[in-house]
Amino acid sequence: MIIKPKTRGFICTTAHPTGCAAQVNRQVEYVKNRPAISGPKNVLVIGASTGYGLASRIVAAFGAGANTIGVYGHKPAQGSRTASPGWYNSAAFERAALEAGLKSYSVTGDAFSDETKQKTIDVIRAEFGKVDTIVYSLASPRRIHPKTGEVFNSVIKPIGEPYTNKTVNFHTGVVSEATIEPATEEEIRQTVAVMGGEDWQMWIEALQEAGVLADNATTVAYSYIGPKITHAVYWDGTIGRAKNDLEQTAERLNKQLGATGGRAYVTVCKALVTQSSAAIPVVPLYISVLYKIMKEEGVHEGCIEQMYRLFAEYLYSGEPVRLDDEGRIRIDDLEMQPHIQEAVLKAWDELTTENIDELSDLVSYRKEFFQLFGFETEGVDYDADVDPNVDIPNLR
Numbered sequence: 432m433i434i435k436p437k438t439r440g441f442i443c444t445t446a447h448p449t450g451c452a453a454q455v456n457r458q459v460e461y462v463k464n465r466p467a468i469s470g471p472k473n474v475l476v477i478g479a480s481t482g483y484g485l486a487s488r489i490v491a492a493f494g495a496g497a498n499t500i501g502v503y504g505h506k507p508a509q510g511s512r513t514a515s516p517g518w519y520n521s522a523a524f525e526r527a528a529l530e531a532g533l534k535s536y537s538v539t540g541d542a543f544s545d546e547t548k549q550k551t552i553d554v555i556r557a558e559f560g561k562v563d564t565i566v567y568s569l570a571s572p573r574r575i576h577p578k579t580g581e582v583f584n585s586v587i588k589p590i591g592e593p594y595t596n597k598t599v600n601f602h603t604g605v606v607s608e609a610t611i612e613p614a615t616e617e618e619i620r621q622t623v624a625v626m627g628g629e630d631w632q633m634w635i636e637a638l639q640e641a642g643v644l645a646d647n648a649t650t651v652a653y654s655y656i657g658p659k660i661t662h663a664v665y666w667d668g669t670i671g672r673a674k675n676d677l678e679q680t681a682e683r684l685n686k687q688l689g690a691t692g693g694r695a696y697v698t699v700c701k702a703l704v705t706q707s708s709a710a711i712p713v714v715p716l717y718i719s720v721l722y723k724i725m726k727e728e729g730v731h732e733g734c735i736e737q738m739y740r741l742f743a744e745y746l747y748s749g750e751p752v753r754l755d756d757e758g759r760i761r762i763d764d765l766e767m768q769p770h771i772q773e774a775v776l777k778a779w780d781e782l783t784t785e786n787i788d789e790l791s792d793l794v795s796y797r798k799e800f801f802q803l804f805g806f807e808t809e810g811v812d813y814d815a816d817v818d819p820n821v822d823i824p825n826l827r
């Protein structure tokens with residue numbers, strides 16, 4: 432069938448298998464052309480099919496030659512519906528790993544459930560023995576608690592007061608003001624339950640109890656802090672509370688794993704176009720401005736560049752890991768440079784619908800958004816007939 436993008440707000444309901452594969456292969460090529468990384472051997476990535484998780488898996492496999500297990504939510508094609516981009520990405524990843532002679536497995540299911548954890552443990556035990564690196568990269572709107580069955584929904588809201596700022600409809604380029612009402616205590620609690628550290632801890636403990644966690648294991652989870660412009664809706668809001676909880680979890684895990692030479696880190700990453708960040712008001716406009724300035728300065732990075740730097744220069748550099756005062760890894764360092772942020776702020780104050788293309792890189796934002804779903808990718812013939820049914824090798 433001929434597959435074209437179909438959007439509904441900040442989501443695209445179709446995905447293109449050839450385009451997604453091309454995006455994955457571009458990231459694989461980037462990593463293959465960088466110096467090899469030495470350290471990780473058997474890597475588990477939770478949330479491995481898109482964004483930072485997918486890039487982490489590509490770096491582990493093609494940068495360090497590691498065997499990998501990717502855990503992610505699954506949506507194969509059905510009738511006239513295409514599969515999700517994560518499905519096509521993972522199919523392309525598994526094919527590339529097979530070709531490179533790397534062991535790799537995909538476990539699909541709800542990562543928050545005991546069942547998926549057990550399924551993953553079974554694969555580790557049968558195929559790898561143990562894992563030495565665990566990347567926790569879930570971004571989810573909802574979690575069912577595996578012990579109590581309680582359903583939690585995460586919200587992106589400020590705390591205390593309503594928040595008003597500029598935002599953009601990235602499809603039309605219209606800049607307007609968005610006001611978000613503050614979260615209730617219950618909404619804060621539920622957001623922390625979804626995006627905080629409890630499930631990360633549950634994963635590590637399940638792996639430890641099953642005896643499939645290597646002694647000197649490294650685990651990492653991702654966070655974002657960002658500039659003052661987004662603080663009210665992000666760092667000082669509901670999601671920031673969850674990220675705070677993630678940091679406390681890292682501290683606890685560090686102590687727990689430290690006894691056997693292991694380590695746990697929260698890594699603060701750069702703001703990038705992913706399915707998750709597209710859903711946050713204000714953030715797409717901030718990213719568009721940031722992209723323009725960072726590109727002009729020659730310091731722009733995407734997911735793959737960020738993850739390569741994390742593995743090569745921090746986690747597996749052979750040196751003690753550089754941390755900030757709060758014990759976090761900061762690969763948002765380039766984004767947060769004062770002169771970059773000053774330039775963003777200056778543009779931000781002046782931004783209107785009329786000058787958006789001059790002051791921001793909305794064109795790239797839009798393009799990258801569609802690329803997340805395999806569209807607008809060079810070298811892909813979008814008028815060609817393509818089979819939406821794609822098998823994932825090594826799917827468990």
Ligand SMILES: NC(=O)c1ccc[n+]([C@@H]2O[C@H](COP(=O)([O-])OP(=O)(O)OC[C@H]3O[C@@H](n4cnc5c(N)ncnc54)[C@H](O)[C@@H]3O)[C@@H](O)[C@H]2O)c1
Binds near residue numbers: 540541704708
């Ligand atoms: N995008 C950014 O700008 C940015 C910046 C800094 C930090 N981060 C953080 O990085 C992490 C990953 O975010 P992303 O932007 O790469 O998101 P993403 O939406 O691209 O990826 C999320 C992954 O989680 C998986 N997932 C979600 N719910 C699941 C479930 N219940 N069971 C199994 N798999 C599930 C998806 O399949 C996907 O593989 C998050 O913690 C996010 O806060 C993102």
